[in-house]
Amino acid sequence: MQSQKIYPLAFSFECSPARTEAGSEMLLNTCHQLAKVNPCFFSVNYGAGGATQERTFAAVDDINAATSIEVAPHIAGISTSKGEMSTLLEHYKTRGIRHITVLRGDKPSGLHDFGDFNNTIEFINFIREQYDDYFFIGTTAYPETHPLATSAQTDLANLQQKFERGADAALTQYFYNPDAFFRFIDSCEKLGIDQPIVPGIMPITNYHQLARFSDRCGVEIPRWIRQRLDSYGEDSASITAFGEEVVTRLCEQLLAGGAAGLHFYTMNKAAPSLAVWKNLNLSNDKSLRSRR
Numbered sequence: 001m002q003s004q005k006i007y008p009l010a011f012s013f014e015c016s017p018a019r020t021e022a023g024s025e026m027l028l029n030t031c032h033q034l035a036k037v038n039p040c041f042f043s044v045n046y047g048a049g050g051a052t053q054e055r056t057f058a059a060v061d062d063i064n065a066a067t068s069i070e071v072a073p074h075i076a077g078i079s080t081s082k083g084e085m086s087t088l089l090e091h092y093k094t095r096g097i098r099h100i101t102v103l104r105g106d107k108p109s110g111l112h113d114f115g116d117f118n119n120t121i122e123f124i125n126f127i128r129e130q131y132d133d134y135f136f137i138g139t140t141a142y143p144e145t146h147p148l149a150t151s152a153q154t155d156l157a158n159l160q161q162k163f164e165r166g167a168d169a170a171l172t173q174y175f176y177n178p179d180a181f182f183r184f185i186d187s188c189e190k191l192g193i194d195q196p197i198v199p200g201i202m203p204i205t206n207y208h209q210l211a212r213f214s215d216r217c218g219v220e221i222p223r224w225i226r227q228r229l230d231s232y233g234e235d236s237a238s239i240t241a242f243g244e245e246v247v248t249r250l251c252e253q254l255l256a257g258g259a260a261g262l263h264f265y266t267m268n269k270a271a272p273s274l275a276v277w278k279n280l281n282l283s284n285d286k287s288l289r290s291r292r
């Protein structure tokens with residue numbers, strides 16, 4: 001974990017663009033509450049193939065106007081032409097956005113065109129060619145291996161190339177086993193990767209939804225956690241309390257082990273992430289967030 005310990009701690013929150021006016025209000029309310037703890041940035045999801053483009057634009061503008069926190073939109077390269085991508089990047093440049101989170105995305109069903117980018121590596125390459133160092137480029141990483149990768153090694157080689165082509169940092173898929181993350185960083189270090197790779201944290205609130213989603217994206221929920229969550233049935237208060245305890249302990253272990261920060265998947269709700277934040281005794285003053 002030596003490569004990670006040199007970086008100042010970076011805490012961030014991920015949000016999704018809302019579908020309705022009520023959802024937009026809820027998102028802004030969430031961001032207001034989260035802004036009080038002074039995160040480094042909010043990241044905003046993007047539907048692959050431009051599925052949520054207008055809503056992502058609107059969410060980025062709204063959060064920018066309502067808080068003083070940096071906003072880092074996600075951009076998915078799949079099913080997009082180079083021309084469309086230039087227009088999108090220009091849209092953000094004219095708004096003064098300098099931090100983006102770049103990924104391939106999953107092909108939306110019914111869409112047959114893969115676009116001009118075969119993978120995230122080509123996409124990062126394109127952004128660096130067109131914009132040099134203008135953008136700080138974050139990308140994705142998978143401590144438990146991406147479900148479509150043919151092996152852990154090819155997945156790591158993919159990440160290595162994303163950094164070689166110009167990614168500055170990575171945010172990981174969420175996980176509940178800290179050893180998976182520590183081992184992953186060890187493997188990255190052996191390949192010479194020393195950029196910050198910030199662990200993704202998914203608070204536990206709705207067990208059945210989480211279980212379905214985790215199965216789809218190759219995230220392991222350890223058996224002992226599944227069993228405890230299963231035993232609570234529909235008792236959502238117990239699920240939330242247990243989930244908060246498990247996720248707090250995970251974050252404590254990650255920070256004690258030298259992680260470069262935490263990236264919370266908020267699902268547009270402030271309370272679950274803030275509860276963990278409070279349990280971790282993290283200062284709301286960025287300059288006082290020292291490593292333990």
Ligand SMILES: Cc1cc2nc3c(=O)[nH]c(=O)nc-3n(C[C@H](O)[C@H](O)[C@H](O)COP(=O)(O)OP(=O)(O)OC[C@H]3O[C@@H](n4cnc5c(N)ncnc54)[C@H](O)[C@@H]3O)c2cc1C
Nearest residue numbers: 045046048074103104105120140146148149155158171173
């Ligand atoms: C932090 C984070 C944020 C995300 N935000 C969004 C978002 O805003 N919008 C969204 O749509 N999705 C998002 N995703 C999900 C992501 O789009 C999917 O995981 C997608 O399948 C992979 O995209 P990628 O750029 O992360 O993967 P890449 O880094 O391009 O690939 C990951 C691995 O999968 C392998 N792989 C990928 N596709 C194939 C394939 N077809 N055949 C064989 N191997 C393959 C690659 O070789 C590599 O090993 C996010 C994921 C993370 C971790």
